[in-house]
Amino acid sequence: MDEPKSDTAYFAVSVIGKDRPGIVAGAAEVLYRLGCNIEDSSCTMLAGEFAMILIVTHEKPFSKAHLVEEFVAYSKGMELSVFVRGLKRDEVEYHSPQGELCVITVYGADRPGIVYRVTRELADRSINITDLNTKLIGTSAAPVYILVIEAELTEGTSSEDVERLLHTIKEELAVEITVRIVTPVAL
Amino acid sequence: MADLVDTMRAAPGSVGVAAPQVGVTLRVCVVDVSQHRLGKEQNHGLLVMINPVLLSGAGAAIMREGCMSVPDYTGDVQRYTEIEVAYLDENGEKRMLCTAGFEAVAVQHEMDHLDGVLFLDRIVSLKTGLFRRKNYK
Structure with missing residues (x-):
């Protein structure tokens, strides 16, 4: 995304509902008809x-109320929850990760606190999470929890440092934790 | 060819450039991974390749790739870990290259440019390559 422009209105929009074909097409149609651009998205x-x-985004002047109104009309009858929030300029600026990127994989018998304990440890070290996915697999008798985090390491931190950092949690929660560097290669 | 090498050297961290990336529609690319942390151990220095042809490939590994032709976007791409390539060098001499590891990835990436293929065309997963369940119960 380019630098935020002062003549542009920025919004965060989320749409959630029972999965079926046509959700994206419907939301994209609303935006297209309003003349909005999708700058960034994850679905x-x-x-x-x-x-x-x-x-x-939309060129100013453009009211949030107008956007909400159109989305409410679209979501009616489709049982979708829609949320719209206006963004300030400093919220829009994107800073690409500067440090090494790593993927932290955590898995083990499901129990409370896996996400909390791991992410708290990272947050306390100012390690910024750039992506996070969780999944519950296995059977109801033996559920296995999987947590995959992509995080930006702080200057001078190695994947071994992170493994050491999470060692206590690994022992306490009886989970497997691996850390590997996935910093993109520029080709 | 000198232009390609200059372009590669001028771009920080770049280990290869293909002619189509600089607007020249010739099947020429250059690769040099010798200065990269992943290629220091195993490389053939500066490779200038004219009409490179992949003769064989083996193994598979996923690496997160970025490209100066697609700035600010990266993706996980699966490539051969070992390759055999026939090409002509800068003097028009027939050459064979057997390589592995990061250099093999870089050569495959640059050769793709010659066919108009970007790493975007080969992204294996948007998310981490975890098995996803087909059915939710």
Whole structure:
């Protein structure tokens, strides 16, 4: 995304509802008809729901009320939850990760606190999470929890440092934790 | 060819450039991974390749790739870990290259440019390559 422009209105939009074909097409149609641009987006299935998160823009003047109105009309009858929030300029600025990127994989018998304990440890070290997915697999008798985090390491932190950092949690929660560097290669 | 090498050297962290990336529609690319942390151990220095042809490939590994032709976007791409390539060098001499590891990835990436293929065309997963369930119960 380019630098935020002062003559542009920025919004965060989320759309969540029971998964079925046409959710994206419907939301995209609303935006297209309004003349909005989709600047950034991430949409995925979560269990039986489909969740869309979008950053959209429109040239000023453009009211949030207008955007909400159109989305409410679209979501009516489709049982979709729509949320719209206006963004300030400093919220829109994107800073690409500067440090090494790593993927932290955590898995083990399901129990409370896996996400909390791991992410708290990272947050306390100012390690910024750039992506996070969880999934519950296995059987109801033996559920296995999987947590995959992509995080930006702080200057001078190695994947071994992170593994050491999470060692206590690994022992306490009886989970497997691996850390590997996935910093993109420029070709 | 000198232009390609200059372009590669001028771009921080770049380990290869193909002619189509600089607006020249010739099947020429250059690769040099010798200065990269992943290629220091195993490389053939500066490779200038004219009409490279992939003769064989083996193994598979996923690496997150970025490209100066697609700035600010990266994706996980699966490539051969070992390759055999026939090409002509800068003097028009027939050459064979057997390589592996990061250099093999870089050569495959640059050769793709010669066919108009970007790493975007080969992205294997948007998310982490975890098995996803088809049915939710």
